[in-house]
Amino acid sequence: MLKVGISISLIVALIVPFSAFGTSSYSPSPIYLKGLGVSSLSRPSVAALSTDASLAVTLPASPVRADLVAGEWDLYKVPLSQGQRLEISITGPAASAFDLYLYSPAFENFNDVTAVAHASEGGYPRTITYDVPAALGGMYFIEVNAFSGSGTYELSWRVREPAENMRIDVGAATPAAIPMERDITLEDKWGSNRLFAITLPANRRVQVDLSGPADADFDVYLYAPGTGSILPQNVSPKAWSNRPTSNESFIFDVPAGVSRTYFLEVLRFRGAGSARLEVIHYPIPVAPSATRIWGVDRFATAAEISQRTYPAGSATAVLVNGREFPDGLAASSLAGALNAPILLTELRSLPASTLTEMRRLRVSKVFIAGGTGAVSDAVLASLRAGIPGVAIERIPGRDRYDTAARIAEKVRTLTGQRPGRVFLASGETFPDALSLSPIAFATREPIILTRRAILPPASLAAIKNLRPPGGAMDVLIAGGTGAVDLVPARAAAAAAGGSVLRKYGESRYATSLKIAEFFIEGREGPYQLTLASGVTFPDALAGASLAGVRQGPLLLTRPLALSQQARDHFRSFGFLMNQCWVLGGTGAISPSVFNEVASEVARAHQGH
Numbered sequence: 001m002l003k004v005g006i007s008i009s010l011i012v013a014l015i016v017p018f019s020a021f022g023t024s025s026y027s028p029s030p031i032y033l034k035g036l037g038v039s040s041l042s043r044p045s046v047a048a049l050s051t052d053a054s055l056a057v058t059l060p061a062s063p064v065r066a067d068l069v070a071g072e073w074d075l076y077k078v079p080l081s082q083g084q085r086l087e088i089s090i091t092g093p094a095a096s097a098f099d100l101y102l103y104s105p106a107f108e109n110f111n112d113v114t115a116v117a118h119a120s121e122g123g124y125p126r127t128i129t130y131d132v133p134a135a136l137g138g139m140y141f142i143e144v145n146a147f148s149g150s151g152t153y154e155l156s157w158r159v160r161e162p163a164e165n166m167r168i169d170v171g172a173a174t175p176a177a178i179p180m181e182r183d184i185t186l187e188d189k190w191g192s193n194r195l196f197a198i199t200l201p202a203n204r205r206v207q208v209d210l211s212g213p214a215d216a217d218f219d220v221y222l223y224a225p226g227t228g229s230i231l232p233q234n235v236s237p238k239a240w241s242n243r244p245t246s247n248e249s250f251i252f253d254v255p256a257g258v259s260r261t262y263f264l265e266v267l268r269f270r271g272a273g274s275a276r277l278e279v280i281h282y283p284i285p286v287a288p289s290a291t292r293i294w295g296v297d298r299f300a301t302a303a304e305i306s307q308r309t310y311p312a313g314s315a316t317a318v319l320v321n322g323r324e325f326p327d328g329l330a331a332s333s334l335a336g337a338l339n340a341p342i343l344l345t346e347l348r349s350l351p352a353s354t355l356t357e358m359r360r361l362r363v364s365k366v367f368i369a370g371g372t373g374a375v376s377d378a379v380l381a382s383l384r385a386g387i388p389g390v391a392i393e394r395i396p397g398r399d400r401y402d403t404a405a406r407i408a409e410k411v412r413t414l415t416g417q418r419p420g421r422v423f424l425a426s427g428e429t430f431p432d433a434l435s436l437s438p439i440a441f442a443t444r445e446p447i448i449l450t451r452r453a454i455l456p457p458a459s460l461a462a463i464k465n466l467r468p469p470g471g472a473m474d475v476l477i478a479g480g481t482g483a484v485d486l487v488p489a490r491a492a493a494a495a496a497g498g499s500v501l502r503k504y505g506e507s508r509y510a511t512s513l514k515i516a517e518f519f520i521e522g523r524e525g526p527y528q529l530t531l532a533s534g535v536t537f538p539d540a541l542a543g544a545s546l547a548g549v550r551q552g553p554l555l556l557t558r559p560l561a562l563s564q565q566a567r568d569h570f571r572s573f574g575f576l577m578n579q580c581w582v583l584g585g586t587g588a589i590s591p592s593v594f595n596e597v598a599s600e601v602a603r604a605h606q607g608h
Helices: 298-309 331-338 352-361 377-386 400-415 431-443 457-466 486-496 508-519 538-549 564-576 591-604
Strands: 064-068 072-080 085-091 097-103 117-119 126-131 138-148 151-160 174-176 180-186 193-200 204-211 217-223 239-241 247-253 260-270 273-283 290-293 316-321 342-345 365-369 391-395 421-426 447-450 473-478 497-503 527-533 554-557 577-583
Touching: 064 072, 064 138, 072 151, 085 097, 085 138, 097 126, 117 126, 138 151, 180 193, 180 260, 204 217, 204 239, 217 247, 239 247, 260 273, 290 298, 290 591, 298 342, 298 352, 298 538, 298 577, 316 331, 316 352, 331 342, 331 365, 331 400, 331 431, 331 538, 342 352, 342 538, 352 377, 365 400, 377 391, 391 400, 400 447, 400 457, 421 431, 421 486, 431 447, 431 473, 431 508, 431 538, 431 554, 447 457, 447 486, 457 473, 457 486, 473 486, 486 497, 497 508, 508 554, 508 564, 527 538, 527 564, 538 554, 538 577, 554 564, 564 577, 564 591, 577 591
Parallel strands: 174 193, 290 577, 316 342, 316 365, 365 391, 421 447, 421 473, 473 497, 527 554, 527 577
Antiparallel strands: 064 151, 072 138, 085 126, 085 151, 097 117, 097 138, 180 273, 193 260, 204 247, 204 273, 217 239, 217 260
């Protein structure tokens, strides 16, 4: 048997993962190419390598056992006719990576060669199931590649004739309705599947989820109306999910027109057992976009955010200092309890843009966060002069911690109930509290501020006063021990009496990501993201209402370069996002960052 050894650096292959979502134009059909990178694997050119097709040995009877060390390959050949199906799998030693590659009859050598299928990821067994397309019969070549590790591998294989290949008459499909929840059982035998005829409503997004046994691999495929039979060589699914895992999921947008009957197939690829099939539908999100909201300064930007959030007006508004952050950090839960915008002011004068927006809102009452050291009485006089008859209520405190505590008590009064949870964040810096602000707005649960090393008396008293008599509250801490040390965390936990959860990362941007993903955890439908600078606070502070009203997270980024954490969020959750609001002008979020955000939003929806 041929053994070929080269350096590890020469055997790294470029693998393009097979998408689990969207429609297909691949040939052959992707049905049985289990995430194997269909026709997308290209080896780097290895001019010094002399291995070619003439040196391959005929594939021995199954099972084939042989030894390899890292950097060596075995090359086999097997004749296949059109319509035949090759099933081949490999197991190798523990802590090894023995890969399988299948090459077409066009294979001559490893110089600029392309594999038609491969199995080079995940644990053992690694499996290829390949249907020979029409007019592509001939001698196929199988490579076993010891990418890492050494020892004995076992290669199991068989060739099925076309008559054995699975063909399903859709007339035998089981009728089903959407929404659908069905427990199904697949047997451990070839051809075990379930087929459903399900009417899908036009112009709706359909989500299919399949949860199977942990040790099995079931797949799910959706076929178009009018499908006479399902045959891998000539019928491609409209959508599918066939990852090498026990759980599958895909989204399909039903075209506009009339409701039609589609065919949903659950197919056993490996293993057996019971699975849960769920199908739901909801409106197709509008075309996703990134929209910048900005004004000539921070005060005008806050007014613009208010206009976007409350186009029909608001009877109340929350006013905070736009130059200093401390008293405004806890204002989001107050705004949530009032369902009101957060607007900004100077210490001693009321900006014209803020007054103009309050008039447009037709506010009848304004809540002031902080004492006269945050918002002077001169500002209140300007409010009364500019909006005759307006009621004003100030929520002052001896310091930022006392102000936050008093805001928390006011929220309890407005809502008429004690919260089931409080948020604990640093009062010495602003990023973590601002990342929490949309959740505090949406849930009307207060943000309690703390020093890094000690919980201030006002904060401790607030937690004790908010705790239900004879009950307990949970505590969610934003930031690591560099922001909120163990001492205040333990004091807050003891005062609240409930569970404690900390969300943190290695930076303000990483913490913001953790909090954002916590907010949308478990979401199945679309959501909106708000993006703001993590270097300055005003835009994010005013953006709490925008994000909170839309039940979406607020994510922080660097002004001149999109944070890697924001980029990761787009690529993990972007397909569910139908809008991204970018807060602030080009001085807050640069044009290059905005353009990258727009590209990420569009890219996330390609194929969905």
